[in-house]
Amino acid sequence: MIPVFLGVSILTFTISNAAGDPLAILRQGLKSVSPQVIASLRAYYHLDQPLYVRYFYWLWDILHLNLGVSASGTPVADKIGPWVFTTLELQIPALLLAVLIGIPLGVYSARHPYSKGDVAVTGFALFGYSMPTFWLGLMMIIIFSLYLGWLPSAGAAGITRLWWGSELGDRLAHLLMPLLVLTYVQLATFVRLIRGNMLQTLRDDYVLAARACGLSERTVVYKHALRNAITPIVTIVGLSFGSSLAGAPGLETTFSWPGLGYQFVVATYSLDIPMIVGITVVITVMLMVANLITDLVYGMIDPRIRLG
Amino acid sequence: MENKGPENILNVDQERLEKRREANQWAVAWRRFKRNKAGLAGLFIVLFFVFIAITSPWLSPYPQRSYQTLYEGEAGQPPSLKHPFGTSRSGLDIYSEVLHGTLGDLYVGVGATIIAVLIGLAVGSIAGYSRGRLSDILLMISQIFYTIPLLPLILLAARIFLILVAQGFGLTLILILLGVFGWPTIAFIVRGEILRVRELEYIQASRALGAGRGRIILRHVIPNILTPIIVTATLMIAGNILTEVVISYLGFGDVNTSTWGLTIQEGYTYIRTEWWTTVFPGLATLFAVLGFNLLGDGLSDAINPRLRD
Numbered sequence: 001m002i003p004v005f006l007g008v009s010i011l012t013f014t015i016s017n018a019a020g021d022p023l024a025i026l027r028q029g030l031k032s033v034s035p036q037v038i039a040s041l042r043a044y045y046h047l048d049q050p051l052y053v054r055y056f057y058w059l060w061d062i063l064h065l066n067l068g069v070s071a072s073g074t075p076v077a078d079k080i081g082p083w084v085f086t087t088l089e090l091q092i093p094a095l096l097l098a099v100l101i102g103i104p105l106g107v108y109s110a111r112h113p114y115s116k117g118d119v120a121v122t123g124f125a126l127f128g129y130s131m132p133t134f135w136l137g138l139m140m141i142i143i144f145s146l147y148l149g150w151l152p153s154a155g156a157a158g159i160t161r162l163w164w165g166s167e168l169g170d171r172l173a174h175l176l177m178p179l180l181v182l183t184y185v186q187l188a189t190f191v192r193l194i195r196g197n198m199l200q201t202l203r204d205d206y207v208l209a210a211r212a213c214g215l216s217e218r219t220v221v222y223k224h225a226l227r228n229a230i231t232p233i234v235t236i237v238g239l240s241f242g243s244s245l246a247g248a249p250g251l252e253t254t255f256s257w258p259g260l261g262y263q264f265v266v267a268t269y270s271l272d273i274p275m276i277v278g279i280t281v282v283i284t285v286m287l288m289v290a291n292l293i294t295d296l297v298y299g300m301i302d303p304r305i306r307l308g
Numbered sequence: 309m310e311n312k313g314p315e316n317i318l319n320v321d322q323e324r325l326e327k328r329r330e331a332n333q334w335a336v337a338w339r340r341f342k343r344n345k346a347g348l349a350g351l352f353i354v355l356f357f358v359f360i361a362i363t364s365p366w367l368s369p370y371p372q373r374s375y376q377t378l379y380e381g382e383a384g385q386p387p388s389l390k391h392p393f394g395t396s397r398s399g400l401d402i403y404s405e406v407l408h409g410t411l412g413d414l415y416v417g418v419g420a421t422i423i424a425v426l427i428g429l430a431v432g433s434i435a436g437y438s439r440g441r442l443s444d445i446l447l448m449i450s451q452i453f454y455t456i457p458l459l460p461l462i463l464l465a466a467r468i469f470l471i472l473v474a475q476g477f478g479l480t481l482i483l484i485l486l487g488v489f490g491w492p493t494i495a496f497i498v499r500g501e502i503l504r505v506r507e508l509e510y511i512q513a514s515r516a517l518g519a520g521r522g523r524i525i526l527r528h529v530i531p532n533i534l535t536p537i538i539v540t541a542t543l544m545i546a547g548n549i550l551t552e553v554v555i556s557y558l559g560f561g562d563v564n565t566s567t568w569g570l571t572i573q574e575g576y577t578y579i580r581t582e583w584w585t586t587v588f589p590g591l592a593t594l595f596a597v598l599g600f601n602l603l604g605d606g607l608s609d610a611i612n613p614r615l616r617d
Contacts, residue, residue: 007452008461015465130546130598132553135572135590142583246457250554254576264460265558268467276464283457291455 005284009062012280013055016273023047062281068274070267076278080260084282086156087248087259094179095241098186103233105187106194107226113199121191128188134250137181141254144177151177154256178255186240193236197229204228231302238294242287337535340610347606353599361411368404372566375399387584394584396574402585406592408566413596416483416567417549421541423487428494429537433525435495436502447499454492459554462489466560478562482555486548497540501533535611542604546597553593568593 023038023045041047046054061068067076109121145153156174201207202225210220248261256262260279267275341347360367370376377383377391378399387394393402435446462485470481505511506529514528555561556569563570568589575586 003448004452004455007449008456011456011461012464015461015468018468126598126601127594130601131594132550132557132569132572132590134554134557135586135593138572138576138579138586138590142579142586146580242455242457246459247554249459249463249558253558261460265463268460268464268560271467280457280460280464283460284455287455287457 004288005281008284009059009277009281010055012277013058014051016271016276017051017054058277067278067281070275070278071270071272076274079263079275080278080282083258083260083263083279084286086257087245087252087261089156090175090178090182090252090257090259091241091245091248093175094182094186094244095237097179097183098190099237101183102187102190103194103226103230106191107198107221109191109195110198110202110229111221118195122195125188125191125195128184129192131185132250133181133185133247134254136184137178137251137254140177140181153177156258178251178257182244182251186244189236189240190233194229194233197232198225201225201229227301231298234294234298234301238290241290245283245286245290337607337610341606344606344609346602347609350599350602350604350606353595354603357410357414357596357599360407361414364407364411368401368407370401370404372404372408373564374401374404377401384578384582386582393588394582396571396582396585397578398574400571400574400585402571402588405566405571406568406589409568409571409589410592410596412479412562412565412567413549413552413569413593416479416486416552417545417596417600419480419483420486420490420548420552421544423484424490424544425494425537425541427487427491429498429530431491432495432498433502433529436499437506437521437525437529446495450492450495453489454496456489458489459551462486462551462555463558463560466555470560470562479565479567482552482561486551490544490548493544494537494540497536498533501536502529505529505532539604539608539611542600542607546600546604549593549597549600 023041046057049057058068065077067080070076070079105121105125109118112118141153144151152174157171202221204225207220207225210224211217215224245260248259249265250261251257252259252262253265260283264276264279264283267279375383375398377385377395382391383395383399384397385391385395391401391403393406395401431446431450435443435450462482465485466482469485470477502525511524511528514524519528552561552567553569553572556567557572557576558569559573561567561570571589572586575582575584575589578585
C-alpha cells in the first residue's frame with residue numbers, strides 16, 4: 001500500500017510539474033504582478049529548489065495532513081472535504097444498489113443459461129458495459145430534463161427552486177439520474193461476472209452432491225454455490241468502486257455534480273497544481289481504503305483465509 | 309486420383325492424417341468461434357467499423373472538423389437526406405464527424421492496446437521468468453500502475469503535454485498515454501501464464517538442448533500463452549475506446565482531429581436545442597465498443613470452452 005501511495009504521488013507530482021514553472025503559468029493571466037511578490041511566492045512554495053526536494057517538502061506536509069494552499073488562495077484540504085462527501089453520496093448508494101440487483105440477476109442468468117431470460121439479462125448487461133457512462137447520462141438529461149422536464153439536469157442541490165417540495169426531495173431529485181446511470185453501468189459488470197462464476201460453480205461436484213442429498217434448490221444455489229461463486233466478486237466490487245471513482249470525472253462533469261471528479265477536471269483545466277495533486281492523493285487514499293476493506297471482507301467470506 | 313492401387317491406401321490415409329494435423333489449435337478455435345452467434349456478430353461489427361475507418365476520408369462528404377455547413381446556411385439542422393445525422397449549430401456535419409471519428413478512435417483504441425501488450429509482454433515475461441528481486445520490483449511497479457486512478461492521471465498528463473509541452477502530437481499522445489498506463493493487466497496475465505508454462509516438460513527439454521532464456525521466452529513460451537493475451541487485448545481495445553471518448557469529451561484530447569468524444573462535447577454545448585449532435589457519435593461509440601466486447605467474449609469462449617455445453 002505504501003509503495004502504491006508513493007508511486008502515485010511521485011507520478012502526479014512529476015507530471016504536474018512537467019509543464020514548467022508553475023508561477024510562469026499563473027502569471028500568464030496576471031502580467032502586473034511585481035517581481036517581489038513573485039520572489040516571495042517562489043520562496044513560499046520552495047520553487048527555488050529542485051523537483052525532488054520539493055517532493056519531500058510536500059510529502060512532509062502531507063504526513064501532517066496538510067495538503068497545501070490552492071492557486072485560488074484557500075487551503076486545499078478545506079475545499080476537498082465537502083467534495084469527498086458529494087462523491088461518496090453518489091458512489092456508495094450506486095455500488096450497494098448494483099450489488100443488490102446484480103447478484104440475483106446474475107444467479108438467475110446462470111441457473112437458466114441460454115434461455116430467453118438469460119439472453120435478455122446478458123444483453124442488458126452487455127449494453128451497460130459497452131456504453132460511455134457520461135453519454136448515457138446525456139441521453140437521460142435529454143429525455144427526462146429537457147423533453148419531459150421531470151428531473152433537474154445539473155448540480156447536487158437546487159439553487160433557484162426546490163424540486164419535489166422539500167430539502168430532502170430536492171437532493172433525491174438531483175441524485176436520481178446520476179445514481180441510475182452509475183448503478184446500471186456497475187450492475188452490468190457484476191451480472192457478467194456472477195453469471196460466469198456461477199455457471200462454473202453449478203457444475204462442480206459438490207453442488208451435485210448437495211443436490212443428491214436432497215437439499216432444496218434454493219439452499220443449493222444460494223447457500224452452497226453462491227458462497228463459492230461470490231468470493232471473486234468481492235474483489236471485483238472493490239476494483240469497480242475504484243474504477244468508478246477514477247472514472248467519476250466524466251459522469252460528474254455531465255451532471256455538474258460537485259464531487260471530486262468534476263473538481264479535478266476544473267482544477268486540471270486551470271492548472272491549479274496543489275489542487276490537482278491534492279485531489280489525486282485523496283482519490284488514491286480512497287482507492288487504497290477500498291482495497292483494504294475488500295481484503296477484510298474477503299477474509300470474512302472465504303473460510304480458507306483466516307486472519308491471525 | 310493417381311493412388312488407386314491397394315498398395316497406396318496407406319499413403320492416402322497418411323495424407324489425410326497430415327491434413328488433420330494441420331487443423332491446429334487455431335483452426336479448432338475458429339470452428340468453435342463460428343458457431344458462436346454473438347461472437348460472429350461482434351466480428352462483423354468490428355470489420356464494419358474497420359472498413360468505415362479506412363474509407364472514411366472518401367466516404368465522408370466534408371473534411372474533418374469542418375464548419376462548412378455554416379457558410380451553406382445549413383447549420384443546426386435536424387437529420388435530413390443531405391445531412392443524415394444533422395448538423396450542429398456551429399456548422400459541423402455530424403455524419404462526416406462520426407465517420408472521421410471512427411478512424412481517430414480506432415487508431416487510439418488499437419494503437420494504445422498494441423503499446424500496452426508490448427510493454428505488458430516484456431514486463432510480464434521478465435517478471436515471470438526471473439526469480440528474486442527483479443521479479444519483485446517489476447511486480448510492485450505493475451501493482452502501482454494497476455492501482456493508480458487511471459483517468460485522472462491521463463487527463464492531467466494530456467492537459468500538460470498536449471497543450472504545453474508536445475503540441476502537434478495530437479491523438480498519438482493520447483494513444484501513447486493510454487498504452488503507457490494500461491499495460492499491467494497484460495503483465496499480470498503473462499506472468500501468471502509463464503509461471504504455469506515454464507516448468508512444463510517441453511520448456512525443460514529446450515533448456516536441456518541449450519536454448520537461452522530469450523530464445524525460450526520468445527520462441528517457446530510466448531506462442532503458448534498468446535490466446536489469453538489476444539482475448540484480453542480485444543476487450544482492452546473496447547476499454548481504450550471508451551477512455552478516449554471520455555478524454556476528448558472532457559476537452560483534454562486533440563481538438564484538431566475528429567473523435568466521437570469531441571463531437572459529443574459539441575453536442576453537450578448545444579444539448580438544449582439539438583439532440584442529434586450528442587446521440588449519433590454516442591451510438592457509434594456504443595456499437596464499436598459492443599463489437600469489440602462481443603468479439604472478445606466470443607474468442608474467450610472459443611479458446612476456453614469450459615463454460616460452453
